[in-house]
Amino acid sequence: xxxxxxxxxxxxxxxxxxxxxxxxxxxxxxxxxxxxxxxxxxxxxxxxxxxxxxxxxxxxxxxxxxxxxxxxxxxxxxxxxxxxxxxxxxxxxxxxxxxxxxxxxxxxxxxxxxxxxxxxxxxxxxxxxxxxxxxxxxxxxxxxxxxxxxxxxxxxxxxxxxxxxxxxxxxxxxxxxxxxxxxxxxxxxxxxxxxxxxxxxxxxxxxxxxxxxxxxxxxxxxxxxxxxxxxxxxxxxxxxxxxxxxxxxxxxxxxxxxxxxxxxxxxxxxxxxxxxxxxxxxxxxxxxxxxxxxxxxxxxxxxxxxxxxxxxxxxxxxxxxxxxxxxxxxxxxxxxxxxxxxxxxxxxxxxxxxxxxxxxxxxxxxxxxxxxxxxxxxxxxxxxxxxxxxxxxxxxxxxxxxxxxxxxxxxxxxxxxxxxxxxxxxxxxxxxxxxxxxxxxxxxxxxxxxxxxxxxxxxxxxxxxxxxxxxxxxxxxxxxxxxxxxxxxxxxxxxxxxxxxxxxxxxxxxxxxxxxxxxxxxxxxxxxxxxxxxxxxxxxxxxxxxxxxxxxxxxxxxxxxxxxxxxxxx
Amino acid sequence: xxxxxxxxxxxxxxxxxxxxxxxxxxxxxxxxxxxxxxxxxxxxxxxxxxxxxxxxxxxxxxxxxxxxxxxxxxxxxxxxxxxxxxxxxxxxxxxxxxxxxxxxxxxxxxxxxxxxxxxxxxxxxxxxxxxxxxxxxxxxxxxxxxxxxxxxxxxxxxxxxxxxxxxxxxxxxxxxxxxxxxxxxxxxxxxxxxxxxxxxxxxxxxxxxxxxxxxxxxxxxxxxxxxxxxxxxxxxxxxxxxxxxxxxxxxxxxxxxxxxxxxxxxxxxxxxxxxxxxxxxxxxxxxxxxxxxxxxxxxxxxxx
Numbered sequence: 012x013x014x015x016x017x018x019x020x021x022x023x024x025x026x027x028x029x030x031x032x033x034x035x036x037x038x039x040x041x042x043x044x045x046x047x048x049x050x051x052x053x054x055x056x057x058x059x060x061x062x063x064x065x066x067x068x069x070x071x072x073x074x075x076x077x078x079x080x081x082x083x084x085x086x087x088x089x090x091x092x093x094x095x096x097x098x099x100x101x102x103x104x105x106x107x108x109x110x111x112x113x114x115x116x117x118x119x120x121x122x123x124x125x126x127x128x129x130x131x132x133x134x135x136x137x138x139x140x141x142x143x144x145x146x147x148x149x150x151x152x153x154x155x156x157x158x159x160x161x162x163x164x165x166x167x168x169x170x171x172x173x174x175x176x177x178x179x180x181x182x183x184x185x186x187x188x189x190x191x192x193x194x195x196x197x198x199x200x201x202x203x204x205x206x207x208x209x210x211x212x213x214x215x216x217x218x219x220x221x222x223x224x225x226x227x228x229x230x231x232x233x234x235x236x237x238x239x240x241x242x243x244x245x246x247x248x249x250x251x252x253x254x255x256x257x258x259x260x261x262x263x264x265x266x267x268x269x270x271x272x273x274x275x276x277x278x279x280x281x282x283x284x285x286x287x288x289x290x291x292x293x294x295x296x297x298x299x300x301x302x303x304x305x306x307x308x309x310x311x312x313x314x315x316x317x318x319x320x321x322x323x324x325x326x327x328x329x330x331x332x333x334x335x336x337x338x339x340x341x342x343x344x345x346x347x348x349x350x351x352x353x354x355x356x357x358x359x360x361x362x363x364x365x366x367x368x369x370x371x372x373x374x375x376x377x378x379x380x381x382x383x384x385x386x387x388x389x390x391x392x393x394x395x396x397x398x399x400x401x402x403x404x405x406x407x408x409x410x411x412x413x414x415x416x417x418x419x420x421x422x423x424x425x426x427x428x429x430x431x432x433x434x435x436x437x438x439x440x441x442x443x444x445x446x447x448x449x450x451x452x453x454x455x456x457x458x459x460x461x462x463x464x465x466x467x468x469x470x471x472x473x474x475x476x477x478x479x480x481x482x483x484x485x486x487x488x489x490x491x492x493x494x495x496x497x498x499x500x501x502x503x504x505x506x507x508x509x510x511x512x513x514x515x516x517x518x519x520x521x522x523x524x525x526x527x528x529x530x531x532x533x534x535x536x537x538x539x540x541x542x543x544x545x546x547x548x549x550x551x552x553x554x555x556x557x558x559x560x561x562x563x564x565x566x567x568x569x570x571x572x573x574x575x576x577x578x579x580x581x
Numbered sequence: 582x583x584x585x586x587x588x589x590x591x592x593x594x595x596x597x598x599x600x601x602x603x604x605x606x607x608x609x610x611x612x613x614x615x616x617x618x619x620x621x622x623x624x625x626x627x628x629x630x631x632x633x634x635x636x637x638x639x640x641x642x643x644x645x646x647x648x649x650x651x652x653x654x655x656x657x658x659x660x661x662x663x664x665x666x667x668x669x670x671x672x673x674x675x676x677x678x679x680x681x682x683x684x685x686x687x688x689x690x691x692x693x694x695x696x697x698x699x700x701x702x703x704x705x706x707x708x709x710x711x712x713x714x715x716x717x718x719x720x721x722x723x724x725x726x727x728x729x730x731x732x733x734x735x736x737x738x739x740x741x742x743x744x745x746x747x748x749x750x751x752x753x754x755x756x757x758x759x760x761x762x763x764x765x766x767x768x769x770x771x772x773x774x775x776x777x778x779x780x781x782x783x784x785x786x787x788x789x790x791x792x793x794x795x796x797x798x799x800x801x802x803x804x805x806x807x808x809x810x811x812x813x814x815x816x817x818x819x820x821x822x823x824x825x826x827x828x829x830x831x832x833x834x835x836x837x838x839x840x841x842x843x844x845x846x847x848x849x850x851x852x853x854x855x856x857x858x859x860x861x862x863x864x865x866x867x868x869x870x871x872x873x874x875x876x877x878x879x880x881x882x883x884x885x
Contacts, residue, residue, distance in 0.1 A: 344870045362862055
């Protein structure tokens with residue numbers, strides 16, 4: 012039915028598509044150059060001279076107005092130049108424009124107290140927000156007028172050196188985007204507008220990314236990187252290690268990035284269980300907790316169970332093995348229990364872990380007092396939490412942890428990728444698709460399912476060991492049901508079975524709380540709502556696994572066919 | 582001996598409460614095979630709805646329990662039904678026919694959302710809130726055992742409502758439509774049953790029972806907090822599974838067993854009440870592994 016509505020809309024809008032897009036683009040440019048506020052907000056100037064002061068330097072637009080200007084230019088280019096899948100690109104740019112202007116205008120309105128802040132009602136000219144919103148709506152309408160074509164497929168081949176260059180530029184762009192994402196809006200609570208600036212930036216980044224992917228660039232580059240896999244992995248690792256040298260290279264962001272890395276590694280582990288083997292695990296964070304507690308008890312901390320300290324690699328290995336053993340125990344009911352019943356069994360195990368840890372079972376966990384004072388890691392006398400100086404370059408504190416964690420994430424990725432394309436990985440995927448058929452094909456399903464739990468738990472235990480040493484304290488509070496849900500949400504948001512997806516999902520879910528301190532109260536509520544909306548509108552996730560995407564596309568075709576048949580019947 | 586008897590009585594009261602919630606789980610699962618994880622939160626929201634109704638009453642009505650108490654039930658049930666219907670319409674219905682995983686994750690999202698919505702928007706919901714004293718006070722003394730009148734009321738309501746529900750489902754036309762949809766939705770549709778109506782009605786019945794449970798929970802324990810939904814929801818789910826998901830009688834019997842396990846393990850097992858929660862989960866795992874069809878479930882039913 013929705014297709015009918017769109018096609019009707021299209022027939023009315025079709026001749027207007029291009030003019031509307033051009034008008035929208037011009038309006039976006041104009042909005043960028045107009046003032047957005049007629050006064051200073053209570054917490055100081057709204058960022059980047061968006062008040063009348065801007066007339067002092069009319070062409071030095073920065074911040075969100077720079078984003079608006081870019082959107083305007085991109086829209087004009089997309090409307091006038093021969094662009095592949097123009098409608099799709101314009102739709103992305105239009106939504107981006109709308110998001111950026113709406114977020115900024117809304118924030119000014121709420122914080123400034125009424126619409127007077129963004130319209131001419133105060134007697135001063137401050138149309139920026141309204142013009143921006145109108146521009147966004149116009150471009151979205153235009154895109155439906157032009158029609159949403161499928162994503163363009165770039166066929167042309169390039170020589171290896173050119174491909175390398177393209178990949179270098181692309182990953183450099185990713186590094187820049189990550190650094191910008193971390194630093195936009197300033198460090199944590201120091202900037203009163205951090206939350207809004209960050210949301211506006213997300214609107215911009217999302218719009219541009221969607222446009223790039225609509226034009227076919229993203230698909231082309233991922234095909235290139237698939238072709239030159241070794242080179243891409245090296246460049247990607249180098250980019251990750253270069254992050255401390257960007258704007259994000261201070262202690263605060265290194266700490267946040269390291270935390271994200273730990274959760275990303277755990278999310279990749281969970282992805283094995285949920286994404287590959289299709290076994291929903293609602294208590295997964297317990298394995299991370301087990302790893303963290305085991306490592307903490309071997310660390311020589313004051314309340315540790317064992318009075319001696321083992322070197323970190325040994326402790327981490329023990330942590331991983333113990334977590335793996337528990338993983339196999341938790342996984343053993345999979346021999347008899349399936350589907351959502353299994354999810355409940357894992358949830359029950361998770362709750363048993365939390366409750367036992369809370370009550371200091373066996374004297375291992377120190378209950379709600381946590382295990383404090385876990386010594387920081389050190390290598391050749393360099394403590395991991397201090398800043399280090401190599402020649403003329405001074406690196407911020409925590410950078411060594413960051414590097415360790417990048418290596419950890421790289422290692423889990425390698426494990427995941429190798430498993431996924433191995434005999435075991437194919438067996439898991441077969442089990443996920445149809446367990447009975449997999450068994451009929453000679454896969455020993457029980458063994459395979461327990462193996463998935465075991466490997467996933469080992470990865471989580473390893474991540475937990477790093478977590479314990481990095482944070483210096485371990486409490487059962489860090490491993491409750493909500494954390495399991497958050498990890499699961501990271502996997503689903505990113506796209507099940509997809510490696511970059513898990514990293515992206517973990518980054519988004521663990522960066523957002525840092526940025527949205529303004530909205531701290533509503534954080535979890537938004538999170539719950541986001542879960543519902545993702546399942547409703549994009550159940551495959553942001554970066555779906557290629558195999559899954561193919562499946563979903565087939566299903567969509569079937570649905571379309573059914574709808575067609577029904578329409579003919581009616 | 583008197584300790585044992587007292588704990589048995591406490592267990593039966595707990596069981597009565599859990600049974601009211603478990604019926605909602607079991608009916609929804611029976612019809613659309615969805616573990617409605619948010620059902621525990623519907624119970625919690627109902628409890629706050631009852632409290633809000635009391636707060637909104639004029640002062641003279643607050644002092645007459647004969648009026649205030651029924652109104653609180655009405656308020657709590659109304660809130661629960663509203664939440665359940667909206668939830669079914671906007672969160673679950675669009676996902677019907679998709680993979681099994683999607684609705685379960687949606688249910689988790691709904692659960693987090695409801696809990697947070699109450700925490701943020703209900704005044705002072707961050708701490709325990711006292712429940713008004715409009716319930717019958719005092720105890721029924723049977724020898725050494727004291728049962729509070731609220732407990733007696735809870736047991737009567739729980740058993741009574743489940744008998745009514747069972748009768749309705751077995752005897753009425755709509756009940757037959759429900760059973761038909763549970764057995765085979767497609768054939769039921771061909772026979773002229775409107776599945777949307779049946780499903781909404783199932784959610785409404787579950788919400789009504791959860792509403793009664795929510796208000797009675799406040800009356801029995803005198804305090805409510807936003808965590809009550811998750812915990813009791815898990816207990817109720819365990820009870821539903823123990824009794825055999827889809828079976829009304831099973832859910833009630835399972836709930837009484839769970840209630841007894843909770844109080845008796847808190848009294849007699851090592852670790853005391855700190856570990857009573859753990860024993861319930863142990864039972865849950867054992868049941869799922871060794872008798873997944875539950876006590877009253879049909880063993881041949883395939884659950885993928």
